[in-house]
Amino acid sequence: MHSKIKLYNLNKKIKNSIINNKSRYPGHHQFPSQRTNDSFKPLEPKSQLLVIWRATCEYLKEKVTNYKGVNLKGFGAFTYECKQTLPRLGINLEDAKTKNFDQLLLEKKSRHLMRPCFIIDTRFLPVLTRFKNKEEVTKPASQSSIYQKGINMTYCNPGPIAIGCYLKQNVVEDGLKSIFNALYDLISIGRNICLKTGFCNINFIDRDLKYSYSPEIFNMINDLKASEDKFKWGVTPVKKTWKEDTYEKWCRSNLGSMLEKPETSLMRTVDNKSQMLKIMSLDLSSTYTNGFYKK
Numbered sequence: 001m002h003s004k005i006k007l008y009n010l011n012k013k014i015k016n017s018i019i020n021n022k023s024r025y026p027g028h029h030q031f032p033s034q035r036t037n038d039s040f041k042p043l044e045p046k047s048q049l050l051v052i053w054r055a056t057c058e059y060l061k062e063k064v065t066n067y068k069g070v071n072l073k074g075f076g077a078f079t080y081e082c083k084q085t086l087p088r089l090g091i092n093l094e095d096a097k098t099k100n101f102d103q104l105l106l107e108k109k110s111r112h113l114m115r116p117c118f119i120i121d122t123r124f125l126p127v128l129t130r131f132k133n134k135e136e137v138t139k140p141a142s143q144s145s146i147y148q149k150g151i152n153m154t155y156c157n158p159g160p161i162a163i164g165c166y167l168k169q170n171v172v173e174d175g176l177k178s179i180f181n182a183l184y185d186l187i188s189i190g191r192n193i194c195l196k197t198g199f200c201n202i203n204f205i206d207r208d209l210k211y212s213y214s215p216e217i218f219n220m221i222n223d224l225k226a227s228e229d230k231f232k233w234g235v236t237p238v239k240k241t242w243k244e245d246t247y248e249k250w251c252r253s254n255l256g257s258m259l260e261k262p263e264t265s266l267m268r269t270v271d272n273k274s275q276m277l278k279i280m281s282l283d284l285s286s287t288y289t290n291g292f293y294k295k
Helices: 012-020 045-065 093-098 101-108 158-165 169-188 215-222 224-229 238-243 246-252 264-289
Strands: 069-072 076-084 112-120 153-155 193-196 200-205 208-213
Touching: 012 045, 012 169, 045 069, 045 076, 045 158, 045 169, 045 215, 112 200, 112 208, 112 215, 158 169, 169 193
Parallel strands: 069 153
Antiparallel strands: 069 076, 076 112, 193 200, 200 208
């Protein structure tokens, strides 16, 4: 399903539902939380939710573009359906005139046909009464775990998301839990919701579910050479693995470059000057009230 994907955006209905019903969606995300970096100021709850959702979308996009599936607890899984083709025999003379030897050899080999898909969590099925729950991924008999849906399945780790947001991990966990619970409640009362992740749009309309991946994902899959290399293990030299710096790897990631980190020493100096001005203004106001400036 191809469509033009807009930027990630947390639905306004979900935001308002969480903020206006603190007793129903409790957690640390309902209050301004101290950031893990002093250069960033605490955010109001609504802005906090937006930052958490943006970081989650960046985390998901990085995993999906690396041909890995991600399972979001209480929501669903973004994954691939993979089918392997048999080697082709013979050579098409018409193709041999327009393609080089490497392309012909790659097409003759056994290939992995990828199809991106989204598998909704089973708890949503009772409220999605019009959704035809077809089997998106045919799971091999060797995969006994219910969390293994598709290939290279990973669990959505809130730790890197919290580091990218400069928030504590419990704030991110409570925020994501409230987002998915609010989504479930809105669908159950018949509201239409469009959830945007930046690489996939998920539409809940009339108790039905439809999703569409971005053309960028399909273009990535159609690149045979790049996609086949992702299935090879042990191609990275050992010396490169040991010499690669963890901090540099984090800075190159989507989460590492999501928020621009200001200079901590400069921000601390500005804060100190602001505090000094605050104290001076209190001294001046107390001096004025005591009648020092009265003639």
